[in-house]
Amino acid sequence: MGDYQVDRECRYPAYMSISDTIVASATAPGRGAISIIRLSGDNSLRIAEALAGKTFTPRLATFGKLISDGLLIDTGVWIYFKGPNSFTGEDVVEFQGHGGPVVIQTILRTIIAQGARLANPGEFSQRAFLNNRIDLTQAEAISDLINATSVSAVKAANQSLSGEFANRIHAIVADLIHLRTQIEAHIDFPDEDIDPQNLREFSDQLTNLHHHLQSLKLAANEGARLNRASDVVLIGEPNVGKSSLLNALANEPLAIVTNIPGTTRDLIRHDLLLDGIELRVTDTAGIRATEDVIETEGIQRARNAIETADIALCLFDERHHTITESLVNRLIGDTTSAAIGIIRTKNDIQSQPTINQTNYPLIEISAVSGSGLNQLKDWLLNELNLNSNAETPFLARERHVIQLAIALNYLHQAMSQPVNLETIDLLAEDLRLTQNALSEITGSFTSDDLLGSIFSTFCIGK
Amino acid sequence: MDYTRCFDVIVVGGGHAGSEAAHAAARMGCDTLLVTHSIETLGQMSCNPAIGGIGKSHLVREIDACDGLMAKITDHAGIQFRVLNQRKGPAVRATRAQADRVLYRQAMRHAIETTPHLTIFQQPVSDLTIEHDRVTGVVLAMGLELKAKTVVITAGTFLAGQIHIGMNQQSGGRAGDPASNELSKSLRDLPFRIARLKTGTPPRIDRRSVDLDSLPEQPGDFPTPYLSMMSQGTEHPTQIPCYLSRTTEKTRDIILQNLHLSPMYAGVIEGVGPRYCPSIEDKMVRFSDKPTHQVFLEPEGLTSFELYPNGVSTSLPYEIQFDIIRSMDGCSQAVITRPGYAIEYDYFDPRDLQATLESKLIENLYFAGQINGTTGYEEAGAQGLLAGANAALRAQGKDSWTVGRDEGYLGVMVDDLITLGTQEPYRMFTSRAEYRLALREDNADTRFTEKARSLGLVSDQRWKHFNDRQEQITQEMHRLKSTWIRPSDPTIEQLNSILTSPLSKETSAHDLLKRPEIHYHDLVERGEFLGHKDPSVSSQVEILVKYSGYIDRQTDEIKKLKKNEQVKLPTTIDYQSIVGLSNEVRQKLIDHRPETLAQASRISGVTPAAVSLLLVHLKKLDLMNMAS
Structure with missing residues (x-):
């Protein structure tokens, strides 16, 4: 098989010889009363024993505390599985504690501070497979899992990276690139006609950068909403009853409900709490061909909202008795990865039964009488909790906060001594690492990108 | 030239890549032939007569650390030398020399002509002989076939060159030389990907x-x-x-x-x-x-x-x-x-090369220099060294030699080329090297000489010089660690005056040097200890101490990456069959044909999830292999 060599004697393949320690919540986010936090890797035992303040015996459940910096964070059951007899084949420790997003977040952060890192999507299963804990027949399932979870992770990351947070981090990265461009040009092109840089100016830029990054990290930390609302988008032809449904779910009038088609021109959002799960329901403009500029803009926004939604509810009223795939596609386009549900509205005035020719579930409701609303709520909750492998937006933001902290650390180091020529290479190194940390959030920035920035900023070419 | 024998290594071209390649192979004891269209132009500087500069001098020092030619020849031919970035940190200091073209050419020709095992022959090469995707020799313009175990192509100087002056165009290599059209035509018949680059020169x-x-x-x-x-x-x-x-x-x-x-x-x-x-x-x-x-x-x-x-x-x-x-x-x-x-001019897509600079498509055939899309004597020379050494190793039936991104600028360049390809003539800059602090001009010997010696590239004389120097550095480091400076010392007032915070406890000279405000010469001037007799040794020790925190951090980063460097991707891998990969990633992997998982991960657009999927796929292949 080519030049790919397998060491048959070795239980762990060469590529697993250094296994960093990963951690994640093994239970679905949201409602559970018990949560399981799982650690895997060489340092699992060390970290767990430090937090529990006692030593563990393999496969023996131990009731104990989880203490960090002298503070009791949670009590629960610890179980240590010594590798290779564990799920991943590595040393694994599980902590079964009390559910609750605040506690889980605190535990994860505590464990990460001890040297573990947040697991990537599907990483536990991947390690299990690589360490022969899952057999060959499961290989495709593992691949599917990695693929599906990474898709959901990308989506979650995009949701986290939007709005104010995105604007601020992009501004910081732009400033960082500006500073690095000047410093690297200074280093790589000393013979060029570049105006002698004022080191003081570098120093000021550095201070600014640090200030912005620090305040963003604080804001992101507070904004890392524990149960970030799941996005539900209502979509349908004008006057189909989207606003009425939103109002029925919210129990208060939010949107202007009239029977003149095209009333809702802007997106109207409302945050709801359904059984502990936060929903952000977006009421969109009715989708139809229009020349009204304002309404066209509203429709564009509706399309955008569908792109990033978790769930899209397609509403139909008495105008359509037979629901077909093409009818649905006309509403939502074909680019969304949201879960889709068909809602037949106004069932209090419907005369003919609905024929559903799609594979999507159908729920019939009346916003006036309230019939079908409970069924809809149950379906929504079920849908949002169904895929426990999916990366949640909360976790995505948590990853972002961690990267901001790493970036800030490097920036601290960069500022630990005054900017001077002699150590400008060290400053450049700290800034490179700062950028690498931020690239995990905003996308990669290569050395070639940096060179491109230098060549477009300065006239190089002795 | 004895046309009846089968050479170990035939090098086509006598420019900067060809000279280093032939010299390296001959140093390793291989029966080597350098074929050039003109012996007069051996070591010709076709463009700006300067060697070194930021990033480039690092390559020259790496060639030198392997006992190659470029640095030694430049020292004999340089008519103006400067150290650039002298006041900046040691990692970005670089030596640049203006060379006398005539002296350079003479010194290069002399070096080539006086090297044992190295034969020179003047004839254009018009074709290669290839059997079963393996090169077996070259065909000369006069029709003669020569046999070789390995062939290194360094015919870089403007393959199928087209010169533009205003709206006037003419075919040509560097001004005054013919373009290498015969060989270019023959190479075009082989399944290499070829593209075009542009560059210019002043009057x-x-x-x-x-x-x-x-x-x-x-x-x-x-x-x-x-x-x-x-x-x-x-x-x-x-x-x-x-x-x-x-x-x-x-x-x-x-x-x-x-x-x-x-x-x-x-x-x-x-x-x-x-x-x-x-x-x-x-x-x-x-x-x-x-x-x-x-x-x-x-x-x-x-x-x-x-x-x-x-x-x-x-x-x-x-x-x-x-x-x-x-x-x-x-x-x-x-x-x-x-x-x-x-x-x-034409260049050959370097993504068709392995990290040894051997072609992925034709066995025993190596490419070095401008033909791979690079520009500059230094870039060419360093590739020549690597290709020549690997051709020699192959001829000797030994394991090949590759240089990591963490080991040298040579490694950075080759990895950039074979992993990413290039859209413009590739030139070295220090900002391309992520481990810049570790890859310095001053420590090229530490990074290369020992390995090069084991390959047979390094003479006894240099080897002794290297070991003496390493020994002195170790001793000096030891001395600084065991030289103690105490707050009660009579000279302490003087020392405290340059410290940002006064010395509070007994401290070794080594630890004191870690402070940014303190330099080796400060301690010597204040009589804390006697300076080392060789300033290059004391400066090496000072750099090692001052950079240690950063270097340790990079070492950790490198260790993590090494894991993926060791995972080879078999050449037979069928990317179409890998579950879960997006079409975009699939296409990129098919185009680039990475040799290792680490290389794959450096291709833009290949996500961490895709790397995971590759790992799972490899494991699956493992398991299937074991089962069968």
């Missing part, structure tokens, strides 16, 4: 026609720096200065008025030119608010009257070049000796 001027007295002089450093660690201090010829001229408002007006005559702006040239070496037309258009651009007037040699005006590369018609040059400071009467021109 040359006669120094006697320039008012040098009116221009600022740029002398070399004193004492004159060296490129080779083995140089003794007697190698340098006479040193002479460069001069600094500038373009004027008039230059800008001339260029902007005549842009339509530039083949680039008229759309005649399609090849991509380098961003870092724009033509003067480009500079005027893109940086039109800049009133003046500097032009270094660099002497071409001690016996030549020609000056190389570095910074005014152009493809405008000769009449315009004439006006441009005469509009520059000190050049109102300047006489042009050769016109500037732009040249388009």
Whole structure:
């Protein structure tokens, strides 16, 4: 098989010889009363024993505390599985504690501070497979899992990276690139006609950068909403009853409900709490061909909202008795990865039964009488909790906060001594690492990108 | 040349890549033949006669650490030496030399001609002989076939070159030489991916026609720096200065008025030119608010009257070049000796190469130098060394040699080329090296010499020199660790005056040096200990101490990456069959054919999830293999 060599004697393949320690919540986010936090890797035992303040015996459940910096964070059951007899084949420790997003977040952060890192999507299963804990027949399932979870992770990351947070981090990265461009040009092109840089100016830029990054990290930390609302988008032809449904779910009038088609021109959002799960329901403009500029803009926004939604509810009223795939596609386009549900509205005035020719579930409701609303709520909750492998937006933001902290650390180091020529290479190194940390959030920035920035900023070419 | 024998290594081309390749293979004891179309042009500097500079000198030092030629020859031929970034940190300091073309060529030819196991033969090569995707020799223009175990192609100087001066075009290699069209045609029949690049060169001027007295002089450093660690201090010829001229408002007006005559702006040239070496037309258009651009007037040699005006590369018609040059400071009467021109030429997609510079498609065939899409003597020479050594290793039936990104600029360059390919002539910059702090000019020997010795590249003399130096560095480090400075010392007042916080407890000289405000010479001057007799040893120790925190951090980063470097991707891998990969990632992997998982991860667009999927796939192959 080519030049790919397998060491048959070795239980762990060469590529697993250094296994960093990963951690994640093994239970679905949201409602559970018990949560399981799982650690895997060489340092699992060390970290767990430090937090529990006692030593563990393999496969023996131990009731104990989880203490960090002298503070009791949670009590629960610890179980240590010594590798290779564990799920991943590595040393694994599980902590079964009390559910609750605040506690889980605190535990994860505590464990990460001890040297573990947040697991990537599907990483536990991947390690299990690589360490022969899952057999060959499961290989495709593992691949599917990695693929599906990474898709959901990308989506979650995009949701986290939007709005104010995105604007601020992009501004910081732009400033960082500006500073690095000047410093690297200074280093790589000393013979060029570049105006002698004022080191003081570098120093000021550095201070600014640090200030912005620090305040963003604080804001992101507070904004890392524990149960970030799941996005539900209502979509349908004008006057189909989207606003009425939103109002029925919210129990208060939010949107202007009239029977003149095209009333809702802007997106109207409302945050709801359904059984502990936060929903952000977006009421969109009715989708139809229009020349009204304002309404066209509203429709564009509706399309955008569908792109990033978790769930899209397609509403139909008495105008359509037979629901077909093409009818649905006309509403939502074909680019969304949201879960889709068909809602037949106004069932209090419907005369003919609905024929559903799609594979999507159908729920019939009346916003006036309230019939079908409970069924809809149950379906929504079920849908949002169904895929426990999916990366949640909360976790995505948590990853972002961690990267901001790493970036800030490097920036601290960069500022630990005054900017001077002699150590400008060290400053450049700290800034490179700062950028690498931020690239995990905003996308990669290569050395070639940096060179491109230098060549477009300065006239190089002795 | 004995045409009846089968050579271990045949090197095609006698430029900077070819010379290093042939010399390396011969040093390793291989029966080596260098075939060139002209023995007179061995080691010819076809463009700017300068060696080194930021990033490039690092490559030269790495060649030197393997006992290669470039540094030693430059020390014999350099007529102006400077250390760039002298006041910045040691990782970004770089030596640059202006060379005398004639001396350089003579020294190179002498070195090649006096190397045991190395035969030279003058004949163009017109074809390769290939059997079952394996090269077996070369065909000379006169029709003779020569047999070889391995072949290194370094026919870089402008394959299928097309020269542009104004709207006038002609076929050619470097000005004055024929383009290597025969070989180029034969190579085109092989399944390599070929694309086109563009570069340019300025007109040359006669120094006697320039008012040098009116221009600022740029002398070399004193004492004159060296490129080779083995140089003794007697190698340098006479040193002479460069001069600094500038373009004027008039230059800008001339260029902007005549842009339509530039083949680039008229759309005649399609090849991509380098961003870092724009033509003067480009500079005027893109940086039109800049009133003046500097032009270094660099002497071409001690016996030549020609000056190389570095910074005014152009493809405008000769009449315009004439006006441009005469509009520059000190050049109102300047006489042009050769016109500037732009040249388009072929290169072979380096993504078709392995990290050894062996072709992925034809076994025992190696490529080095400009043919791989690079520019510069240093880039070419370093590739030549690697390709020549690997061709020799193959001929000897030994394991191949690759250089990691963490080991040298050579490794960075080759990995960039084979992993990412290039869209412009690839030139080295220090910002390309993520482990820049560890890859310094001053420690090229530490990074390369031991490995090179094990390959058979390094002479006994250099090996002894290397070991002596390492021993002294170790001893000096030990001495600093065991030299204690106490708050009660009588000289402490003096020392405290330069410390940001006074010494509070007994501290070793080693730990004291870690403080940014303290230098080795401060401690010696204040009588804390006697300085080492060899300043290069004490400076090495000082750098090691000062950088240690950063280097340790990089070492951790490197360790993590090594994991993926060790995972080989079999050449037979079927990317279409891998579950979960997006079409985009699949296509990229098929185009790049990465050799290792680490290489795959460096291709833009290949996500961490895709890397995970590859790992799972490899494991699946493992399990299937074991089962069968």
